[in-house]
Every structure is written in C-alpha cells, then in structure tokens.
Amino acid sequence: MQKNEPRGALSGYRVLDCSIAMAGPFAAQRLGDLGADVIKVEPTTGEWQRHTSAGGARGNQINVSFLSLNRNKRSVAIDLKAEEGKAALYELVKSADVFLQNYRPGVAKRLGVDYDTLKALNPKLVYVSMSGYGEDGPYVQRPGQDLLLQGMSGAMLSAGRADEPPQAAGQFLVDAVAASTAFEAVLTALLHRERTGEGQLVKVNMLDAIVTLQMQELTVFTQGKVPQKRSHEPHGHVFIRAPYGAFATRDGYIIIAFPPLKKFGELIGEPSFLDMVDEVDGFARRDEIFARTRERLTARTSEEWLALFAEHDIWAGPVYSYADVVEDLQIRHNGTFVEYEHPTEGLVKAPGFPYQFEKTPGSVRMGAPLVGEHTREILRSAGLDDAAIDALVARGVVKEHAHETEKA
Numbered sequence: 001m002q003k004n005e006p007r008g009a010l011s012g013y014r015v016l017d018c019s020i021a022m023a024g025p026f027a028a029q030r031l032g033d034l035g036a037d038v039i040k041v042e043p044t045t046g047e048w049q050r051h052t053s054a055g056g057a058r059g060n061q062i063n064v065s066f067l068s069l070n071r072n073k074r075s076v077a078i079d080l081k082a083e084e085g086k087a088a089l090y091e092l093v094k095s096a097d098v099f100l101q102n103y104r105p106g107v108a109k110r111l112g113v114d115y116d117t118l119k120a121l122n123p124k125l126v127y128v129s130m131s132g133y134g135e136d137g138p139y140v141q142r143p144g145q146d147l148l149l150q151g152m153s154g155a156m157l158s159a160g161r162a163d164e165p166p167q168a169a170g171q172f173l174v175d176a177v178a179a180s181t182a183f184e185a186v187l188t189a190l191l192h193r194e195r196t197g198e199g200q201l202v203k204v205n206m207l208d209a210i211v212t213l214q215m216q217e218l219t220v221f222t223q224g225k226v227p228q229k230r231s232h233e234p235h236g237h238v239f240i241r242a243p244y245g246a247f248a249t250r251d252g253y254i255i256i257a258f259p260p261l262k263k264f265g266e267l268i269g270e271p272s273f274l275d276m277v278d279e280v281d282g283f284a285r286r287d288e289i290f291a292r293t294r295e296r297l298t299a300r301t302s303e304e305w306l307a308l309f310a311e312h313d314i315w316a317g318p319v320y321s322y323a324d325v326v327e328d329l330q331i332r333h334n335g336t337f338v339e340y341e342h343p344t345e346g347l348v349k350a351p352g353f354p355y356q357f358e359k360t361p362g363s364v365r366m367g368a369p370l371v372g373e374h375t376r377e378i379l380r381s382a383g384l385d386d387a388a389i390d391a392l393v394a395r396g397v398v399k400e401h402a403h404e405t406e407k408a
Helices: 023-033 064-069 083-093 107-111 115-121 146-153 173-196 206-213 215-222 261-268 278-284 286-297 302-311 322-327 329-334 375-381 386-394 402-407
Strands: 014-017 037-042 073-078 098-101 126-131 200-205 244-248 253-257 316-318 337-342 346-351
Touching: 014 023, 014 083, 023 037, 023 064, 023 073, 023 098, 023 126, 023 173, 037 083, 064 346, 073 083, 073 375, 083 115, 083 375, 083 386, 098 173, 115 126, 126 173, 146 173, 146 206, 173 200, 173 206, 200 206, 206 215, 244 286, 253 286, 253 302, 261 278, 261 286, 278 286, 302 316, 322 329, 375 386
Parallel strands: 014 037, 014 098, 037 073, 098 126, 126 200
Antiparallel strands: 244 253, 253 316, 337 346
16 A cells, blocks of 8 residues: 555644554544544554454454554554653654543553643643543543443443343444544644644543433433333333334344334234324333334345335335445445555455545545554654664664564
C-alpha cells in the first residue's frame, strides 16, 4: 500500500495516541481516517492489545484486534518511565494538536503526561482523558470493562425474557460508544480552538457515554414514570409495543417491528389481531401477540415473508450473520468495507468509514503499524538527530522495527 499524503478534513492535525485496548484507539483511528497524523505512542514491548486478541484471532505479526483499531497511525515505541523517553515525548507534544490517553486515574500524573504538565509545553493542546467511570468518585478504581458497564447501564433489562438472565449486546457496545463520544469531543474542542486559539482538557468516561446514549429510554422512565418490565417472550424492547423482535421462520429468522395489528393479522392469518388496538393491546397483551406471531411465522420461509411484508409496507427485515453482512447488496453499494494491502498481514478487508464527505473523505493511508515502525521518522521530525536516536535505541529507551532500521 502506498503512503499517500493525507487528504481528509483533519489533514494537518497531529494526534498523540497514548491509549490502549479499544475505546481510545478506536477514537484515534477515526481521527486518522479523516486525515489526521496519528502517532501511536506505545511501550517498547508494544501496546497491550497487540498481545490480546478477541476470539483468539491471530495474524502474521499483528493480531486481528490490534489490526482493526490502529490503521492510519504511525508507531513510536518509547519507555515513558525513562526520563530520556519522557523528554522525547515532550518534544512531540510541542507540535501536537491532540493528546489522547485512557490510563487508569492517577497514572498519567505519575508518568508526567498529565494535562497540567503538557499544557505548560503546549497551551493550545486539546488533551482528552478517557476513563471507565470518571476521574474521581467512589468507582474511580473499578475496572472500566465493557460488559461490567453494560450491566450498570440499565440497557440489559430493556430486552429479553423476564425469566431469563439479562442479555449482553452482540458487540463491545460501551467501548464503541465511548470511542464515538471521544471522537466527537475532539472535533468540538478543535473547533473551539480554531475560534479562540485555546486548548483545553476534555474528559470522557464510559459510564456517562452509555447512559446518555439511552436518552429516550431513560426519559421515558424519569419523566413518563414507565418502568422497565420485561415480557415472558423475548420481546425486542420494553418500551416498544408488540410484535417487536426476532421470529423463526421455516428456514431462518426475521425481524418484525411493531406493524399495524389488523393488517399484520390479515397477512399472517391470525384472526385474534383483527380487533386489537395497536397502542393498547400492543403493550397490555405483549406476550400473547408475540407467541401467536411466533406460531404463524414458521409456515413460510424468510424470503417469502419478507416479500409479502414489503409488498404491504410492514416493517420487517432479515437476521444476518456476518457472512450475510459482507455480501449484502446495499453494503456493497455503499462501499461499507474497505480493502488494502498490509506489509505483513496481506490483503485486509475491514469496515471503512461511518461518514461521507464530498471534498475531504476518509481514507486508508496505512495499516496498523508494527511496534516502533516509525520511531526514527517521528523523532527526526521532532528535531532529534540520528546520533541522538541511535543512543536512545542503544540504551533501550526507544525501539525501532528492524525493517525500518534496514531502510534508514
């Protein structure tokens, strides 16, 4: 893959990504996709996610989890516990626009990379601190892990059966929402800086991110005084009338989303629905409606039902596997996935960009970097000469990847 010059909306901005795991790296990747020069600052042993992969999926030199969250970044490998390493980072901070970290509370200060320290070096710096529960408070030392926060969010009791355990989301939902929140926060802070010249501290925590995502549901509870009451059938959401959920057909599953009961009853051959009132019976008789829908839909295939429902403007859709997602006609039309060549992992196919810009589109300019792949290049740009970099390499303060050394 050729290293093209950045052409996205954030071209010209430099981001120092000192984050680990998913939420922080995902936010930084979004910035890189839009053209920012994202420098991944990682230990000389490599960021944690390099050594832990979801599903145990491994690559050639880079595991799949790291590969998925770190495209469009250059890597500099520095030991920040060494004073010389810290000094090298400080030189990078002077020319940076954004600094992103998700260390455990207190770690940034111990490392000397807290906001007050870096602000003194670069007053225009947008400093983003991500945490699980906030920078202080009673939960400050709790692990900010996705499933733990899903449980605390309340969302797991908004779907599923009343007599079954809460069901986790089918993706790392809290991490993804926190990443999007941090991405939005960076853009907002940069806009403020463009207008005023002021940098600032920005704090994002995962708990607030997943709670505020449920703006509608929680307001229904707090203002409408409607509690979460799960059904005995696996209804899709406690605040939506029946039928609403996934239903088995003769050969698979489809989604049904709160159709008009009379019309729906006529189409599936269920006479009990014909006299029901949508906004009354749809809630009061939720389990009954769900069960009778389930019984009727096994009579035909998914394709047959979806064709019938489309003809009569009933909201319905397929239940996809990932294999189905990749082959979907609309997904292909949208160019939802991108493909690019990686020097060690070969052809990579992955989700692309959730935004479209006519003049400043996102792009993949490079894949996930090897540990310290760009150490020399980055430190040169900060003003260190080759002799100084050689000395740091010799003392193990920084690391550069072998193939970069061979090219240098």
